[in-house]
Every structure is written in C-alpha cells, then in structure tokens.
Amino acid sequence: LLECGGNLFDAISIAVKAALFNTRIPKVQVSEDEEGFKEIELSDDPYDCIRLNVDEVPCIVTLSKIGYRHVVDATLQEEACSLASLLISVTSKGALTSLKKVGKGSLDPESIFEMMETGKRVGKALHTALQKVLDEEESLGSSRQKVGFLG
C-alpha cells in the first residue's frame, strides 16, 4: 500500500483479483526414481503454466453512510464525514459472500438492506468492468506497455 486516498478495501480487493488473474504457476512434474530420490521436471517452455480461475473471486464494495444516504467509493474527505460504513464482498454473479459494519456510528436495518442492494448492483458492474480491462490487457500480450509510476 503506497498511498491512502480513501476507499482502501475496494482498491485492495480489485488489486488482489487482478494479481490472481495475472498469476502464472509453472507446470512441474515430480517423479521418483528407483532409489527413492525425487526429481522435479520443469517444462522447457517458460510460458507453459497454470492460470487461476478468478470467476468466483469477490470484490469488496464499501458503502459509507453520510447523513441519511449512502455513497460508494468514498474519498478521504467523504470518509471523514461518515460515521458508519458497510463493507460487502460481492461475487461477479451478485452473490454476497461477507458483510461487515465498521465505524463508530450506527446503522438501522432499513439502511443496511438498501446499502446491500446498492452494493450488489455496484459490485456486479465493478466485476464486469474489471474483467473487461483484464481481458483487454491480456489480449495485448507481450506488446503491453508497462506503465507504473512513469505513466
């Protein structure tokens, strides 16, 4: 984590999902010879690897209660105005895998229900957008520009 500009959990969950999508595990075969010594065989092709299926990986959406309404993707200033937030973890199909209320303030059950519905809707849209960007970058292959801080 390099800089905190509000809405940490959401950003981190997106980064984690993208990192898992990007992970490449080399294909390894372990064989045992007569004396019981184990030999590890690695494929000659450095790009021959296993990819992870991230379809079920959830993303976190934080909904911050400000006054009587709630906002998503709060900035630092908005977080300062919010006394209670709801962190929900949503899969790409809109299923809720976990829920956590944070903050000093309180939430009434009606608000929680509304926030959950908003969160599910926003979460599904987030998954679609993220998958689109990841697939686009994947299709660029080796010609992909590595941007980093210099971009």
Added chain:
Amino acid sequence: AAAGELLSDEGYRADGRRPTELRKVRARMGVFAQADGSAYIEQGNTKALAVVYGPHEMRGSRSKALPDRALVNCQYSLATFSSAERRRQRPPAGDRQAAELALHLRQTFEAAILTTLYPRSQIDIYVQILQADGGNYCAGVNAATLALMDAGIPMRDFVCASSAGLAEDTALADLSWPEEAAGGPRLALALLPASGQVALLQLSARL
C-alpha cells in the same frame, strides 16, 4: 572466480554496457499528492521510491529535538516483492541491514540539507526499493534527493550516488545485481557534485 565473466573479451558487460556506462535512468517527481515531497526513479531494473515529510514539529520524544537544527529521520526498506524470492516482512527496526542503510541515508543527507534553518524540527525521508536489481542504496539516495527537491527543502547541493566495482583491472560503474553478486569489491559513493565533496563512501569486499 566469477570476476572474469563480468567483462567479455570485446569489453562488454553482461547486459551489453561498456564499463563506465550507466543504466537507463527514468524519474518522476511528485508521485504522491499527500506527502510534502515524493519521487520515483528507475535505474535499469532497479526501482526506488522516496517520500519526504517536513520540516515539521518533532514527533515522538520532544527531548530528542536539537536546539540549533532539524533532525533528519530516515527509513530504508526493501519491498517484499523487490527480489526474486519473496522477502519475509521484518519490522524496520528488526532488519539490521535496513537499519544500517537508514543510518547511512541520514549521514548522507545531514551533510546536504541546510538543517540549521529549522531548529527543533524534524524532516522524514522514507525510501522504499520496489525492485532490487543492484545499486539499491544508490538509487534510494537519488530518489531521496529528488523527493527533497520536490518538498522544497533547502540543500547546499544535490546528492548523487552510484555504485562501482571491479572486473579484473577494469572499473565498472553502476553495478547490476548479477555483477554485485559476483563477489568482487563493491563501492557505494554519494557525492555533492557542485563542490565535489563526498557525503558517503563505502567499500565492501570478500576475501
């Protein structure tokens, strides 16, 4: 043993450089909006990030405040993903090498920053190496200089650093990780270029 392989017969290093040739340098200042000063530098594949806060009031123990100048507080760390194998995350105080390099950073910058302008204050310099491919400390110093410039902290001169080594009898400038690991002598030098003064000089070698 491995020193002979550092330089080919035609005089080229493993990455195709000439002995006195530096790696490609790319840098950007002001990468973080919230810090007083920040900078990012790439020297070849080595990537360093520096963040500066200050001058500000002493944090922690007021008793450590110096009556006539500012205290320079440095932290140096290597990210867990900076090397080929994931580094076990140790607290900055527990990592001895990081603590030693932080002390060197402090020594280097206390020579350059006009600390007498800010008595009883503190200037924080945090350096993190995002990718370690040789010359890590030197890249950190260069990033810290840029970050201090970005923060607008007065210095008597910039601080530029580079590493150097030896391959048989030829001096090599700006060592990469394979060249550092080869086992020959390694020199780290931090220089104040306008005056030609040396802020830090460190040589290490294996017998």
